[in-house]
Amino acid sequence: MKWKLFKRSKGRVNRFAQSGRRVTGVVTDLPSGVKLALALAACAAVLVIGIWGVWTLFTVYYFRAQSLFVLRDLRSSVVIVTGRTLTPDLICEKLGLREGVNLFAIPIEQKRRELLEQAPNIREISIVRRMPDKLTVTIVEREPIARVGSHGRVVDEEGVVFIRYAGTGGLPLIKGADEFSQIKPGERLHGNELAAARLIHSTLRPECSVRLLAVDASKLDYLMLTFSDYRQAKFAWQGMSDDLKETDLRMQRHFDNLVKAMESEIGKPRMMWDAT
Incomplete structure (x- = not known):
């Protein structure tokens, strides 16, 4: 009797197999739009993390490295090329350049605009940082006609x-x-x-x-x-x-x-x- 029950159960399994039905569960594939959104989100997360990491390194090495990017001697650290009327001492005063100032604490673009507004005899001005502790200021004065x-x-x-x-x-x-x-x-x-x-x-x-x-x-x-x-x-x-x-x-x-x-x-x- 037991042998007959076992044989009958085995026959039922064979019938499921022969009918092509799967008994292990169902797997549903994600739509292509969802896949694309997830991929973009992952890329954005990686990009944000990368930018944050770069900015952190920049902050540590450029803003906090006070001893590395400091103007120690204006005569050797600052090169000023000017015209006939503006002296290097006057330019240093207007730009706020003095010994002990961190190069990255100087708002270059703001200082440039202010100097152009205060001195209309300046035609062009270029202020360039040169790592680690140098600054070059080039001024082109207007020529009167x-x-x-x-x-x-x-x-x-x-x-x-x-x-x-x-x-x-x-x-x-x-x-x-x-x-x-x-x-x-x-x-x-x-x-x-x-x-x-x-x-x-x-x-x-x-x-x-x-x-x-x-x-x-x-x-x-x-x-x-x-x-x-x-x-x-x-x-x-x-x-x-x-x-x-x-x-x-x-x-x-x-x-x-x-x-x-x-x-x-x-x-x-x-x-x-x-x-x-």
Whole structure:
């Protein structure tokens, strides 16, 4: 009887096997979208951990290593390349450079912006850290091409007004409207005043044989030029009042033609010209 029961149970197992049914359970595969989301989450976690680790190392070695990145001697640690008027001592004072300061405690970009705002005679400034304890400051100063009013106010080829006292007495004078005399350092010329500065800069070309004493930009439709021999000319060109340099070539050709006529045998005795 026992043998029959065993045989019957064995037959039932065979029937399940023959029918193709699995008796071990069911496995469900994840959708592809879920797999992609999990993979991205894992990558993001690894990236965050990596960034955190790098930042931690940077903090430890660059901010906390006080003895390694400290300015010990300004004369040997700081190299300052400047122009005619700004001294290295003044630059160190404005940038807050002193012995014992950690290089990474200096907000370089903030100091750079502040110095450009305080000193309009600076055209460009570059501040570079050189590991472990060096700093290089390179300054390009603006070069004056004309005087604008009194009190040492001058202007460069870009039309930026700044102060320069030494060596400016022989520069041409730009005259303008009444309010032009109140222009402040750091401001920029516009309209006919800027056109006057562009024209003066054009006369500094080596091939230009004449020099200007003054340019009166107070008129709306032309500039009144006074040359070094006190001859005068009304001068204008298309696009004169535009704050663009695209018209400079047209201006140069027109000015060169005027000079050619003035230097001719017929033109030399003439004191007043009209080139509008």
